Amino acid sequence: xxxxxxxxxxxxxxxxxxxNSSPAxxxxxxxxxxxxESLGGGGSWRRATAKDQLEVGKKAFAAQDWKTAFKAARRxxxxxxxxxxxxxxxxxxxxxxxxRGDDQNxxxxxxxxxxxxxxxxxxxxxxxxxxxxxxxxxxxxRFKLWGRIPLYRSMKKTSAxxxxxxxxxxxxxxxxxxxxxxxxxxxxxxxxxxxxxxERHKNYHMAVEAFKKVADKYHDRPGIASxxxxxxxxxxxxxxxxxEYDQGVTHKAIDSFSDYIALYPNEEQVxxxxxxxxxxxxxxxxxxxxxxxxxxxxxxxxxxxxxxNEVKDLAxxxxxxxxxxxxxxxLQPRLDVEKASSAQPK
Numbered sequence: 001x002x003x004x005x006x007x008x009x010x011x012x013x014x015x016x017x018x019x020n021s022s023p024a025x026x027x028x029x030x031x032x033x034x035x036x037e038s039l040g041g042g043g044s045w046r047r048a049t050a051k052d053q054l055e056v057g058k059k060a061f062a063a064q065d066w067k068t069a070f071k072a073a074r075r076x077x078x079x080x081x082x083x084x085x086x087x088x089x090x091x092x093x094x095x096x097x098x099x100r101g102d103d104q105n106x107x108x109x110x111x112x113x114x115x116x117x118x119x120x121x122x123x124x125x126x127x128x129x130x131x132x133x134x135x136x137x138x139x140x141x142r143f144k145l146w147g148r149i150p151l152y153r154s155m156k157k158t159s160a161x162x163x164x165x166x167x168x169x170x171x172x173x174x175x176x177x178x179x180x181x182x183x184x185x186x187x188x189x190x191x192x193x194x195x196x197x198x199e200r201h202k203n204y205h206m207a208v209e210a211f212k213k214v215a216d217k218y219h220d221r222p223g224i225a226s227x228x229x230x231x232x233x234x235x236x237x238x239x240x241x242x243x244e245y246d247q248g249v250t251h252k253a254i255d256s257f258s259d260y261i262a263l264y265p266n267e268e269q270v271x272x273x274x275x276x277x278x279x280x281x282x283x284x285x286x287x288x289x290x291x292x293x294x295x296x297x298x299x300x301x302x303x304x305x306x307x308x309n310e311v312k313d314l315a316x317x318x319x320x321x322x323x324x325x326x327x328x329x330x331l332q333p334r335l336d337v338e339k340a341s342s343a344q345p346k
Contacts, residue, residue, distance in 0.1 A: 183235065226267050
């Protein structure tokens with residue numbers, strides 16, 4: 001350990017005792033961040049006016065010199081934030097990040113563009129770029145370390161991106177689909193590996209809430225509103241498959257699909273909604289059959305009869321219904337005895 005201490009200490013002493021006139025190539029400036037400067041001091045990319053500074057950024061962008069494009073565009077905004085050229089510089093900054101493949105920073109700079117200069121940009125065009133970036137993450141693109149090293153996927157961050165789009169322009173052309181994708185991001189998260197059942201249910205709950213907002217907020221756009229209502233039912237159904245004990249979730253799924261069929265009878269997924277309702281009712285019938293048998297074994301004839309009748313009504317024409325009808329017939333004499341016994345005066 002001591003063998004390394006002396007050389008390191010010597011290097012530190014030499015560095016600290018170096019003459020003050022030595023060049024400092026790494027420079028920090030407020031609003032611009034850290035940058036490398038040439039030995040001349042001013043930096044060959046720096047200019048005295050917003051117009052000239054932006055021109056440097058545009059030429060660097062055309063030459064795919066992203067580093068210079070970043071610095072020139074950022075300095076234009078930082079030094080001349082009220083200039084008519086500032087919105088264009090901010091757009092250039094975002095585009096440079098996106099072209100280089102740093103989507104996370106690109107999205108953030110597009111968001112800054114809408115926040116700082118909402119009246120001076122192509123609002124729909126910028127939101128379309130943000131939507132494309134967020135969609136790439138929704139489809140599995142990884143977030144990067146330092147904008148370069150792909151590390152991990154995050155549906156939570158992806159959902160937040162789509163939420164930013166909706167918050168900035170709730171009635172823009174991409175907002176309804178962005179709201180849908182908020183829900184889809186939570187569904188993707190719920191389907192992830194190594195998460196607890198409780199966390200999975202919370203994710204489905206978040207998905208349901210997002211899909212409901214689509215159906216409610218954009219009710220005047222039947223195409224997207226119907227998609228939101230169907231997705232609500234699908235999210236409820238998936239949650240019910242993960243928690244068979246929660247019959248309430250199954251009822252909510254059935255209600256959502258029933259509303260979809262009633263409100264949008266001409267939509268192409270109506271037949272699918274009916275099939276899903278039928279499948280869930282069969283699942284409910286199976287569960288109720290277990291409950292009915294439980295009560296029957298314990299001599300609770302009336303309670304067993306109630307659940308056998310529910311089985312019969314939920315899944316007519318199935319083996320479950322046939323079994324329930326047989327059991328109802330077998331229980332009837334016992335129910336009659338109980339009824340007669342309770343009717344006798346005490």
